[in-house]
Amino acid sequence: MGVSDPWLSADSWDLHRRAEKDRLRHNDKIKEVIKENLGDLVSHQDIITADDGKIVKIPIRGLELPHIRFDPHGKKGVGQGQGNTKPGDVIGRSGQPGEGAGKQAGTEPGVDFYEAEFTIEEIAEMVFEDLHLPNLRDKGTKDILSDQVRFDTLARRGPQSNLDRKRTLINAYKRNAAQGAPGWNIEDEDKRFKSWEIVPEKQKNAVILAMRDVSGSMGEFEAYICRSFYYWMLRFLKKKYASADIVFITCHTEAKEVDEHEFFAAGDSGGTRLSVAYRLAIEVIEKRFNPREWNIYPFMFSDGYNWGDSEVVEYMKKLVDYSNLVGYGEIANDLWGQAGALAPLGQSLNDAFGEDGRVVIVKIANKEDVWPALKLFFSNHKEVASL
Amino acid sequence: MSALTQTEHAELERWIDIIWEKAHELGLDPFPVHFEVAPAHVIYELGAYALPARFSHWTYGRDYHVQKTMYEYGVSKIYELVFNADPSQAFLLDVNDMLSHKLVIAHVYGHSDFFKHNMTFRHTNRQMIERCRLHAERIRQYEMKHGPAEVESLLDALLSIDEHIDPIIEQPKAQEKKKEARKSETSYDDLIYMVDPKPETPVDKDRFPASPQKDLLLFIRDHSKVLEDWQRDVVEIVREEMLYFVPQIKTKIMNEGWASFWHERILENLPLTAEEHLQFRRMHSSVLQPGSRTSMNPYYVGYKIFRSIERRWNGEEADDPEENWMGERIDRPTGEGMSKIFEVREAENDQSFLHKYLTSNLVKELDLYTYRIEEREGELVWVVDETDWRKVRNALAEQLTNFGVPIITVEDGDYEHRGELYLRHHYDGKPLDMARTSRCLRSIAQLWGRPVRLETVADDEEIVIICDGQSVTHIAK
Numbered sequence: 001m002g003v004s005d006p007w008l009s010a011d012s013w014d015l016h017r018r019a020e021k022d023r024l025r026h027n028d029k030i031k032e033v034i035k036e037n038l039g040d041l042v043s044h045q046d047i048i049t050a051d052d053g054k055i056v057k058i059p060i061r062g063l064e065l066p067h068i069r070f071d072p073h074g075k076k077g078v079g080q081g082q083g084n085t086k087p088g089d090v091i092g093r094s095g096q097p098g099e100g101a102g103k104q105a106g107t108e109p110g111v112d113f114y115e116a117e118f119t120i121e122e123i124a125e126m127v128f129e130d131l132h133l134p135n136l137r138d139k140g141t142k143d144i145l146s147d148q149v150r151f152d153t154l155a156r157r158g159p160q161s162n163l164d165r166k167r168t169l170i171n172a173y174k175r176n177a178a179q180g181a182p183g184w185n186i187e188d189e190d191k192r193f194k195s196w197e198i199v200p201e202k203q204k205n206a207v208i209l210a211m212r213d214v215s216g217s218m219g220e221f222e223a224y225i226c227r228s229f230y231y232w233m234l235r236f237l238k239k240k241y242a243s244a245d246i247v248f249i250t251c252h253t254e255a256k257e258v259d260e261h262e263f264f265a266a267g268d269s270g271g272t273r274l275s276v277a278y279r280l281a282i283e284v285i286e287k288r289f290n291p292r293e294w295n296i297y298p299f300m301f302s303d304g305y306n307w308g309d310s311e312v313v314e315y316m317k318k319l320v321d322y323s324n325l326v327g328y329g330e331i332a333n334d335l336w337g338q339a340g341a342l343a344p345l346g347q348s349l350n351d352a353f354g355e356d357g358r359v360v361i362v363k364i365a366n367k368e369d370v371w372p373a374l375k376l377f378f379s380n381h382k383e384v385a386s387l
Numbered sequence: 388m389s390a391l392t393q394t395e396h397a398e399l400e401r402w403i404d405i406i407w408e409k410a411h412e413l414g415l416d417p418f419p420v421h422f423e424v425a426p427a428h429v430i431y432e433l434g435a436y437a438l439p440a441r442f443s444h445w446t447y448g449r450d451y452h453v454q455k456t457m458y459e460y461g462v463s464k465i466y467e468l469v470f471n472a473d474p475s476q477a478f479l480l481d482v483n484d485m486l487s488h489k490l491v492i493a494h495v496y497g498h499s500d501f502f503k504h505n506m507t508f509r510h511t512n513r514q515m516i517e518r519c520r521l522h523a524e525r526i527r528q529y530e531m532k533h534g535p536a537e538v539e540s541l542l543d544a545l546l547s548i549d550e551h552i553d554p555i556i557e558q559p560k561a562q563e564k565k566k567e568a569r570k571s572e573t574s575y576d577d578l579i580y581m582v583d584p585k586p587e588t589p590v591d592k593d594r595f596p597a598s599p600q601k602d603l604l605l606f607i608r609d610h611s612k613v614l615e616d617w618q619r620d621v622v623e624i625v626r627e628e629m630l631y632f633v634p635q636i637k638t639k640i641m642n643e644g645w646a647s648f649w650h651e652r653i654l655e656n657l658p659l660t661a662e663e664h665l666q667f668r669r670m671h672s673s674v675l676q677p678g679s680r681t682s683m684n685p686y687y688v689g690y691k692i693f694r695s696i697e698r699r700w701n702g703e704e705a706d707d708p709e710e711n712w713m714g715e716r717i718d719r720p721t722g723e724g725m726s727k728i729f730e731v732r733e734a735e736n737d738q739s740f741l742h743k744y745l746t747s748n749l750v751k752e753l754d755l756y757t758y759r760i761e762e763r764e765g766e767l768v769w770v771v772d773e774t775d776w777r778k779v780r781n782a783l784a785e786q787l788t789n790f791g792v793p794i795i796t797v798e799d800g801d802y803e804h805r806g807e808l809y810l811r812h813h814y815d816g817k818p819l820d821m822a823r824t825s826r827c828l829r830s831i832a833q834l835w836g837r838p839v840r841l842e843t844v845a846d847d848e849e850i851v852i853i854c855d856g857q858s859v860t861h862i863a864k
Binding site for chain 1: 391396399400403419420421422423424425432435436443444445446447448449451452481539543546547548550551677678679680681682683684687688753754755756757758759760763766767768769770771772773774779782783786792793795812817818819820821822823824826827830
């Protein structure tokens with residue numbers, strides 16, 4: 001340190017990273033704002049069809065601290081030209097062509113406008129942060145997913161951002177003292193960096209039965225909602241429960257097990273008989289996924305056009321007994337779309353299982369409902385005693 | 388590690404001495420200055436925090452990020468930073484070449500001289516850098532004790548209204564001691580009260596406060612219904628730091644103009660090579676670019692005015708008269724340019740500086756104008772309104788009233804005996820930004836602990852905005 005020379009000094013600034021902490025806090029706040037708007041993002045066509053690396057620009061307002069100010073549009077101002085400016089000259093306009101779409105708001109004096117860039121991956125992480133498989137139990141011994149990263153070892157080299165400042169300073173102080181010059185002068189040898197080790201975490205066996213109604217009554221909107229829900233569900237499962245099993249079942253009057261690609265591409269015609277899908281699900285469970293060893297999660301999406309299918313409730317009862325949680329999502333259509341009313345199937349399921357903590361029934365009337373539905377299915381529900 | 392070699396370090400030290408001597412020779416009297424050579428990330432961090440070792444807040448992190456990005460993309464260059472302290476603390480960018488360092492050192496001495504002599508800075512705390520370090524430490528302890536979220540929410544609210552303080556009542560002890568002395572300073576009172584309106588209402592003992600108070604933070608600190616002691620301490624921290632910054636906000640144009648004037652004058656008097664001289668001219672004119680079409684460049688305007696005062700008071704440009712506050716022509720003796728600019732740098736702030744010394748020729752040369760915003764076929768259009776020099780000058784000076792921030796006073800701290808806070812906006816024809824004002828009222832209600840009312844004018848009607856902590860409603864007065 002330049003103590004002996006009060007007029008010019010050149011310190012070592014390597015350890016000077018204070019602003020990083022506040023920058024990260026600002027980033028967190030941006031994420032908070034985005035999380036509040038996840039409903040819009042989750043059902044956004046561009047995001048569902050985008051590649052992972054793609055960057056999405058999200059306009060953010062409200063990250064400024066407000067101040068009491070004059071209305072920027074209500075007053076006159078003083079400006080400066082390059083010479084010979086005359087009264088009546090137009091010096092700027094909102095929505096000026098050629099300014100570039102993203103910049104328009106910024107040209108208005110006094111409007112704070114912030115555009116944050118995120119990759120699809122980052123958005124997905126935010127989406128998944130609060131989601132998890134509910135009522136997950138210890139069943140069996142299969143090790144699945146989750147290499148947990150633990151930030152608890154120290155290394156002599158590492159990225160500057162991982163510097164363990166406290167440890168480094170202690171080392172520096174000790175060394176300086178040992179060399180007979182107590183102080184905080186830091187040499188490379190004092191530096192310690194936080195490092196990590198990968199700890200494989202044992203997880204529990206889980207199988208998800210993804211079922212969708214592909215009958216003729218499922219219109220474009222219904223199919224879109226269904227696909228966007230399952231898109232996020234699959235991403236979420238693959239990310240957080242990498243080795244969970246997933247069984248895909250499509251159904252009209254007949255049900256069949258399909259692969260992922262076929263499941264998403266499917267669109268069919270004909271009537272609906274959801275009981276056949278439930279029956280197939282039960283068969284799959286009984287043959288391949290012993291409920292004593294597996295956590296089981298069946299989900300079904302339908303428009304609820306399913307009359308005279310009294311067996312559905314019966315099969316559903318059996319399915320509920322096997323499962324940790326059963327989800328039923330009804331996608332609204334013109335007929336039943338108002339005021340949260342359910343179609344006949346949803347209504348009969350609701351009558352039978354409305355009080356059962358193992359069953360979650362949601363209604364999706366528009367794109368913005370996809371996110372709340374995801375949150376409802378994949379959040380903690382009341383512990384269910386019979387499991 | 389510093390980017391300077393030992394030889395460069397020695398050369399830089401030599402030039403710091405040479406420029407210090409030259410500055411004194413030419414008449415400047417700065418504080419001693421401690422220069423520090425630092426990499427860009429340190430300099431833009433200091434720029435974002437406005438003081439070294441200041442307390443943490445996400446808005447500083449945001450500003451740091453913006454500065455870092457602009458620097459990395461080459462949008463903006465940072466040459467220097469200097470803090471008002473005794474000795475002054477200045478930072479030089481380590482990758483700058485020797486000529487840039489020379490220009491920056493001269494510029495810094497200009498700022499330091501201004502800090503030391505301008506009357507607006509008379510009461511600033513020259514140990515503020517150390518005070519700030521202590522403030523930051525106290526706030527860190529509050530974070531540990533009460534949680535970072537609690538502290539952040541308090542700071543969010545306070546930093547939203549930190550301009551609503553009253554520099555006139557700062558340091559009451561010093562003021563009491565100087566009561567006699569102040570009487571003889573009445574020549575400045577018109578300036579002081581133009582910026583900070585003199586309380587007109589007579590003192591009323593039954594009212595609380597007895598007369599309207601401009602220092603909202605002080606009032607909240609002393610009379611809030613909900614703040615705990617540690618929170619009152621944070622209010623005082625924010626207030627104290629803001630009191631330190633207000634003089635800089637009030638003299639931005641003068642201060643930058645003065646420093647630019649002096650870096651030019653000093654470099655003209657240094658033994659530079661022809662090539663260095665050319666480079667210095669190029670840098671000088673890049674600092675003094677005209678502003679944008681809806682703003683102005685304070686460096687440029689301030690510099691031009693100082694240059695022009697020097698010329699005019701030396702007897703040049705007799706056709707470009709100056710007026711006093713009454714609009715009367717000022718008598719100008721000749722040959723006094725240099726002593727005049729020193730007098731101006733001591734006695735004025737931006738508002739009085741522009742009002743007294745922005746002349747007809749300057750408005751034309753600087754191409755200053757007023758503009759208005761109109762709606763044309765659904766879009767907003769910025770249109771040049773006036774180029775008449777008096778109108779432009781008056782508009783500029785008026786814009787700087789209360790450093791550009793709406794004036795708010797506390798009228799009643801126990802409104803209708805319900806403990807509510809009644810505030811008044813001193814409306815002067817310019818309406819408030821309602822969305823932002825409403826958010827600020829929530830902050831004030833949070834700090835006050837009871838509903839808050841603000842009287843103002845919107846669409847030519849007197850209204851009262853009421854905030855009960857959450858919802859905001861408007862009623863006609």
